[in-house]
Amino acid sequence: KMMGTKLYNPNLLLLTARRFQSSGGSRKIFYSTLEQIRRKSVPLFSWYSKKLDTYPILTKCLTAGLISGCGNVLSQKIMHDDDDDHFRIDWGQTGRFVGLNMIVVAPALHFWYNWLARAAPGQKTLPVLKRVFYDEFVFTPFYVPTLMGMMWLLEGVDSKRIPEMISKEFWNVMLVEWLLFVPLQYLNFRYIPVKFQVLVINCAGVGWNCFLCWRAAAQGQQQQQEEELTGDK
Numbered sequence: 400k401m402m403g404t405k406l407y408n409p410n411l412l413l414l415t416a417r418r419f420q421s422s423g424g425s426r427k428i429f430y431s432t433l434e435q436i437r438r439k440s441v442p443l444f445s446w447y448s449k450k451l452d453t454y455p456i457l458t459k460c461l462t463a464g465l466i467s468g469c470g471n472v473l474s475q476k477i478m479h480d481d482d483d484d485h486f487r488i489d490w491g492q493t494g495r496f497v498g499l500n501m502i503v504v505a506p507a508l509h510f511w512y513n514w515l516a517r518a519a520p521g522q523k524t525l526p527v528l529k530r531v532f533y534d535e536f537v538f539t540p541f542y543v544p545t546l547m548g549m550m551w552l553l554e555g556v557d558s559k560r561i562p563e564m565i566s567k568e569f570w571n572v573m574l575v576e577w578l579l580f581v582p583l584q585y586l587n588f589r590y591i592p593v594k595f596q597v598l599v600i601n602c603a604g605v606g607w608n609c610f611l612c613w614r615a616a617a618q619g620q621q622q623q624q625e626e627e628l629t630g631d632k
Contacts, residue, residue, distance in 0.1 A: 451594045456509055459597045463505035464497045470605035471496040477609060495553040496608070500601075503549065508597045511538060516593045527589045534588075535581050543572060575610060579603075 450458040471493045479486050511534075519529040544565045551561050580603075587599050 448594070455594065456506055459509050460501045460505040462598060463601050464501040466601040466605060467500035467504070467608060468493055468497045470608045473605065474609035492554075496550075499546070499549060499553065504546070505597060505601075507542070508600060512593055512596045515588070522589055527585060530588045531581060531584050534584055535577060539576060539580075540573065543576060544569060547572070572610075576607070579607065 447458070472488055475489060475492070476486060515530045515533060519526040519533070521527070547568065548561045548565055551564060552558060556564070583599075583603055587596050591599055
């Protein structure tokens with residue numbers, strides 16, 4: 400108890416706070432910069448929120464296209480062969496990825512999240528867990544393979560090979576998806592308004608899309624090797 404009394408000394412805390420406030424100019428510059436960012440971001444956030452109210456699907460589609468395009472370029476950079484000094488963006492791949500997210504992903508998630516909010520309304524633990532269960536263990540096992548199949552199809556993979564490729568990658572992809580998105584979706588469904596939930600998944604999807612591109616590329620290379628071996632025979 401005596402140690403607790405010594406540790407909690409109001410006068411010492413006040414003195415420490417005053418010293419903190421009166422310390423060097425770098426701290427003042429830091430907080431001033433944060434305040435400027437806050438002032439500039441509030442009008443932008445307000446504008447974006449209004450667009451979500453007036454043009455929800457269009458706004459989400461454009462947002463998904465922008466974020467997924469940046470994520471795809473990032474994934475290309477990560478997967479770039481270090482031996483090759485000249486990195487070139489595959490704009491065809493980026494365009495296909497942007498189109499897929501704008502035409503399929505954003506509208507699908509918009510309607511799905513709105514349906515979930517009506518089917519299991521409320522922000523308490525039980526309804527939120529219901530929404531997470533429906534999203535991750537009912538919707539996602541169909542949604543993710545469909546998305547992967549469409550990605551491969553747009554890449555020019557033989558449609559007859561796609562079911563086999565999906566079956567090989569299904570559990571690898573789903574286990575990582577559940578590990579990442581079950582806790583994320585719990586927080587998303589509990590604390591984020593419905594109209595912003597697609598945006599949260601778009602942002603989180605940058606890393607997730609890098610993973611999907613990596614798995615898709617691995618399967619594509621494996622298929623190419625198998626075709627070359629078959630051709631040699």
